[in-house]
Amino acid sequence: MTTTVVQNGDAAGYAAAPDDQNASEVINPATGQVVARYRRATREDVDSAVQRAEAAFKLWGATPHAERAEILLKIADAIQEETEEFARLESVDVGKPLAQAQDDMPLMWDALRFFAGAARVSSVPATGEYANGSTSWVRREPLGVVGLITPWNYPLLMAVWKIGPALAAGNTVLLKPASLTPSTTIKLVEVANRFLPEGVLNLILGDREAGTAMAEHPGIRKISLTGATSTGKFVAATAAKTVKRLGLELGGKAPVLVFADSPIRETARDLVAFGYYNSGQSCTSPCRIIVEETVYNEFVEAYCDEVKSLVVGDPLDPATTMGPVVSEHQMNQILGFIERARAAGAKIRVGGSRIDRAGWFIEPTVVTDVKQTDEIVQNEVFGPVMTIQAAKDDDEMLMLANDVNFGLSASVWTTNLARTLRFSKELEFGTVWVNQHEYNAAEMPFGGFGESGLGYELTAHAIDEYSQFKHVMVKPDVTS
Template sequence: MTTTVVQKNQGGLAATLAAGPDDQNVSEVINPATGQVSARYRRATREDVDSAVKRAEAAFKVWGATPPVERAEALLKIADAIEEEAEEFARLESEDVGKPITHARGDMPWMWDVMRFFAGAARVSSVPAAGEYANGSTSWVRREPLGVVGLITPWNYPLLMAIWKIAPALAAGNTVLLKPASLTPATTIKLVEVANRFLPEGVLNLIIGDRESGTAMVEHPSIRKISLTGATSTGKFVAATASKTLKRLGLELGGKAPVLVFADSPVRQTARDLVEFGFSNSGQSCTAPCRVIVEESIYDEFVEAYCAEVKSLVVGDPADPETGMGPLISEHHMNQVLGFIERAREAGAKIPVGGNRIDRPGWFVEPTVVTEVKQTDEIVQNEVFGPVVTIQSAKDDDEMLQLANDVNFGLSASVWTTNLSRTLRFSRELQFGTVWVNQHEYNASEMPFGGFGESGMGYELTAHGIDEYSQVKHVMVKPDLNA
């Protein structure tokens, strides 16, 4: 068996993919809490990608013609199996990502919810009703699968992002090449093992690899769509490369979420909630509330309350149920985050809490608060993707809105207020794909998720998410040639 192909009912995939001591073309997985190698996998080559595409093309002839009810039944069985093995999925996610085990367990119910949601959506048509619209003819629309699609997922939420993508892709009738980030493949490997108990051979194919294998997917002429969740720089490269074969694209990219805290919000409760959201997954989230903008009259009170909550965070071993924040994903990423903090210091910012590496094995950085920043500062404009939150002040609603929209990203934002008029205005004028009010980072399978500007194109979730993996065909029939 090759690196990329997972055959039906074939167990022990992780062992099959594990690289031997003499293998040269390998990816090493580092436990971010210890800095030690936890696994080694053979990387897929361009030849492996081509082989997987051929298998997926063959499988599409059957899966693409499978009735929606049968596709739905397969997704429901996969959802049940994920729920049954939830603890093992949570353990693997915690070890690979460095996410506290309690948080990994808390994420699990959404995994099977998304799968079950798209099982239902597979059976619901979103196309117009058939009818006589012109020229004495009857028109109808067919919603058809694209064919073979390539799904590329990130390292920060590897299991959730894989499910967000494979559920609508499979529900629509496509066959799939799924490539997880090489830093965190464990839950994706297990997901493919579980899913292939219920899918026909060749429908879901695994790619373990690096930039070379990802590029091979984007360039492959037989892959009809690429869906990527990742950095904006990666998204730009994928868009440019995919344009050569005019592939469909779904790009969920970076974010720099503004959080607008008004004087009518309960200061201490708001601070407590925002610390919980802001440092979840060590701030490694594209929707993290990392850019707090506070109404001037409560600024000092809020900063004091926020810093007190940050100081109470328990940072440590992800396997410890008491841990509230774990490590960053890699040494390289840790150094990037520390670089942002150091340059902010040099630019005159203040750091009332944190700002340093923690002296212990692994890639730990203190939860950090940065104040007295300018809107043009790098740390305000660019995605840090770590446990670093800036706090600014603004004198009124207009300045709050201006500062919030003054970045290139447009993924998510939140407004903390009890004023209904303000809520309506800001939900309309904030240029972000998701706007929360008095909460942050919650989503629902029924609602779309996607960004504006440099945060990407297309959307995930919602029943219309299946349309992202479909093409529509207008059929127009004139029954009487003599008419």
């Protein structure tokens, strides 16, 4: 399983035999048609990949930082040169409008270039004499073989966020994309392996069996997963048996706090653009809007007007602003949330139904008249469904915002500096945006509190997440 040349939507060496009844199928969510079939990796495949990675680690782990950085820069350049193909593959796999996939592409090469630079910067304490007349220093060393498991909603971006620091730190990698959306990851591994030594980056195409095998394998020293909280809990419990390092970027239920002093129509416009991006399939989606009571009706009207202007259709059509959701299963889950909310007394202001066409299309949906305890408020819907609540004052808005188990991201929409300072401190979320949403910077950490996960992506400290630290303490005069 080392060849990863992409040919006509298949990856040579991974394509399933015609009679393979256990093959993993990739379905275009805009048409419902199968576009590729891959054989599922077995436990034996995972073990073979670990052995290759262990052999490659002897060289890659000892490669100077500058050489690792140079290779990451070459990978970034190659991705940039092939950006149109990457964007097309991502659009077809995920159902994201092509224009959105193209807009995401600079994030890929920017992150890799950042980690190339960060690879050459030390984060350890200065060498010095701290105790007992001895000289101390710290060695930052790679962990060894690491396992990276990426989600279906942003398969390419999450792969880059993980392989960047893992490779920069000197680790070798097993990379497993979600079985629904493997195409850009296959292409990424093919591009990266033009420059990396054999065995440094290994592709695993599979489902739960392969992921479990990675979490259980004693030769893998860290598992980094982006996915659902339930999956993260399972992986954490499994990895604990071999005391692996963990990085878990899990679910979210982002509160959006809209205050009366914000420009209401402009705020509604921006939140619709952020909320229905990628059909709302984002762990940071601004899906739980809480509006100051005095402007609630005005905001709801403006927001619904903006939602009605969205163009749902073929992701490859330039006019499309929202595509399908990723799978039939995901579509049915989302429709179930809507129906249960309606049965509980919520009001469906816009949308709420499947669109009658091929593929997995749902109308962009707005839900109001919800209670804080409702399932649709507390749990991650992960689709084009946004709830809007009212709150009478700052204290109630803060209480409602924090009253969930997730703590990944939040945003505050206000022109009041004092309120900005208060909410940036008291909101219990890993990222707090003000008058914007969904933006990240490679230099800043991305991670969550509570059931949203453990550890951080991005920032130079992400390299530390893939490192181990050794304190060396030397007393020069052994006779004293």
